Amino acid sequence: MHSEAVASRSAEHRDSRESRNGSSPNLDAVSLAIIEQLQEDGRRPYAAIGKAVGLSEAAVRQRVQKLLDQGVMQIVAVTDPLTVGFRRQAMVGVNVEGDVESIAEALTEMAEVEYVVMTAGSFDILAEIVCEDDDHLLDVINKRIRKLPGVRSTESFVYLKLKKQTYMWGTR
Amino acid sequence: MHSEAVASRSAEHRDSRESRNGSSPNLDAVSLAIIEQLQEDGRRPYAAIGKAVGLSEAAVRQRVQKLLDQGVMQIVAVTDPLTVGFRRQAMVGVNVEGDVESIAEALTEMAEVEYVVMTAGSFDILAEIVCEDDDHLLDVINKRIRKLPGVRSTESFVYLKLKKQTYMWGTR
DNA sequence: CGGAGACCTGCGGATTTCGCAGGAATGCGC
């Protein structure tokens, strides 16, 4: 699959998609295709990606570098911390009174917090935390998160078993 | 940082850590250090990693390949789907009656579901889903997830803004 | 029209990856 090159440069310039995403200005179909390739294999050679998306090796390399610099994507090793061993992990739902953004910011700064997202629903924020052990987990939740001014309440979901973890939204 | 080589092979063989993680048999301190390196940069050259962890280039390459084959880690590009554009994302808490594992399995098989974890707390399962738009999201939740036999109830948290996303549990 | 900016290609040279042939340490059965 993915053998065909993507539409020509001039064509995608009028693509309806990219005019729609106001948050990230420069992100056309070719960059999307490149990300897709790297979602399958983060170490895939630039030349191979170039062949798949219809670009030269150098062009792909420049685009990838730019995407990394801009923070649009990151190429990293991901694991299941529980599998890797000796750790406790949990999702914490947080309810906030006052400024949600500033609480989210505070959570972001904690090293044990790996994932923070603001949500609509019965929680204002969801935060995933990774800890050494139960004591550490308890400490982070009770002594750090619940002590933040503006945090009304929290609810924890301790991870028992990770069943799936993919990053393949592109390949569907 | 991370300039020092790790303990010698013979020493870590008696390390208390690895005797503790029954789930993943062969995963010593050196492999952990390798993963750590790749969490910082998934494309870091094997030679550089080798220098950091005290191994030859070839040895690192063999270890990394093994870790990938075993499914202990994956090297991939990760993005914020919301930033990449035109999508709706949500976390769904699921309550199950009967076999939780089989429901989790069913969720795992859905393409829109990127993340499935079994939890302790007021949800049995948390699942993250990525969709094209609101219609698609509604469809997945109401027509697919809630129709699974054994699903008692669900609660959704639509993502508004992703604030943090890291994979650096190793580097603390 | 001329210049700035964004982006692509092509091309060498440095670097990295890859496969393979040993060698050292370990565990096991006899």
Next chain:
DNA sequence: GCGCATTCCTGCGAAATCCGCAGGTCTCCG
């Protein structure tokens, strides 16, 4: 203890990849 299989490491040459740079095209704009 000894032989043997297994595992994991190192070293090395060939092939592939990465990297920086010079130059070309296209667009936008004063």
